[in-house]
Amino acid sequence: MVPCQTHVLLKWQEHFNSSWAAEDSVQTTRRQGAAELYNKLLHYKEVVTLAQPVQELVGPRLPDFECESSASAEKEEYLSSLLHSQRWLAHRMLTQTSYTLGLHHRLVVLQRIYYALHSKYHDKFRMQLPSQSTDSGTECGQLELASEPCLPGGLSKVKSGTDVLIEMGVRTGLSLLFSLLQQNWRYTASVHPESVLCNDVLATASSVLTSLPPLSLANENKIPSVGLDCLAQVADFLKKTSVSSGTGGPDPTGRKLALELLLGLAMQRGSLKFLLEWVEVALAASMSSCSTLSSSSSSPSTQQPAVVGFDVIHQTLFQMRQYLGFRGDSVNTQVLNKDADGLCRLSQAALSLFEEICNLASYCLCSCSTDAAAPGTDSDTVMVYVWGSNSSHQLAEGTLEKILLPKLTQGFSDAQ
Template structure:
């Protein structure tokens, strides 16, 4: 007979989740650190030892000496019984070893830490709201999406103000493209002042100044913020189209801002959406050049802007710093590069 490691009854306490999240992960790799954390589980009554169970090992019933030889089936049966008994004994001895005890403590500690992380960063209510907001693919659907959590009158007024403000801003920007530029002070033709381009350029500066992956953790973004991001993305995608009414610079800035937002959100979905947009815009430009035989500034993006975002992505992935191993788009004399080549470089990443 041998004594097995006593089983435990687990009961996690919710108010201790924050303390477990802050535990040093390196201490789990050492046996002493695991013992300290396991003692913490026992002290907090989150792991209660159950009574030890006594395991009686009884070997197979082998036949006594007999004159007649055993058949092959009987011999095989006795051999299987002996092997099974040896396997059970080996399992018991291994599970009662110091290594098995330390391993079991480590598993329990990891289980407690993962439970704390799951409850803190994967709240079911927030996940449902995010899924509800991301399922809306069009701007009109985003405007009518309703949060599952009950809202107060103040929240409703704030949401109404933000959404109507965005709609007004989008309308003013579209109108800015349609209107001719104001005349210069000398009475000549208007300059290159464009309200929409200035606004988008300011937004690009703000997004580029953010730390990497600032918008990646959507669980910390309120549903209204996700809806606003979806509306802005839908508007910018429309701006990049040839029939949007925007000028060449406006379409270029919109594609740069879309790429910046996609990289900040840190999701493959948004990067693939940008690649799809870039390929669609490049296809339209290619068709125009074939029909008209003209070379213009369509279908381009700022080279420095694209490379800054691409290098930021490579640094976050720990890629090699040797630029000879990287695929880069061709830079024009104006400091631009093709949307098609940029999409290919991003797709290879």
């Protein structure tokens, strides 16, 4: 809630900030335009009118009837109370004039627009530290951390002590974990090949990632900077693990788990960039495996090409079609061959995923160019996610007035 000088209560709704930031403030220069925007605030219940107090308008009490004349002090008090009531009555009448109402509408609307602009574009930035060095040879000073980008105008984000401690703990923890896993690979390769700690860690991470709701990591605005940095470090480690081969590196099972975990992260982030990166890593890992096989002097029975789980790839392709609302049968020319162990070649999986991306892109272009789908086609089950205002229960989600994150709902059927 925002304090206001007049008898209204301002309750800015955060999910309307984008709409108000797009409004033209020049419209408030006209009385009609300001009134329309103010009515919009009333409609969205961002401005709630309050009953004005009437205590100030109550006239002064007359002294009791007495035979003797009142004292001068009582007369002064009576006159002061009468003047006070007259002043409040004049103030009340002035606030009801068209000029005052128009000015009030302009001020409230401008306050709402500026609040939306501040929250959307400027709230996450702070001023530069006064003690920061400007002659260090870089635009953002010497003390800036490598993970924080330089902002326009020479400004940088200021971190608190708690943020620095959390980032330091996370960074050192990830570095320690990666070092232990690499050390375990080198140890198991020479002493205990049957006991690989890294495979257990990667399998546990994959199971945790699978249990998350779809697209849990898609909204990067909700992820702090240290979280994005951790995702980048984990992805870089998994890429190096997937393409590494030879003595002292991960075994084929470890590379397979790393590829599957990297693919799961790409699906959770919901961006084409990460899916294409996985295709690139998968092809590089397949080529590295082929090079190792050709240069290896051991028997072919002990060597095997790069593989990945068939069910993982098949489920990924199915989810991509499902989330996009794809209707119909797949037209992929790449056929995944499943072996007795439930695995498929990594090169085939990468090409199948890339072909599926191209097919879905073509489907999106075709669906956007037509106004309606062709009649007579059977529609698959479509999952509906809702978010936003639920003040009138229009989203059929119980008593929640506002849903900040997308939530899977069962209240809609036959959605297209």
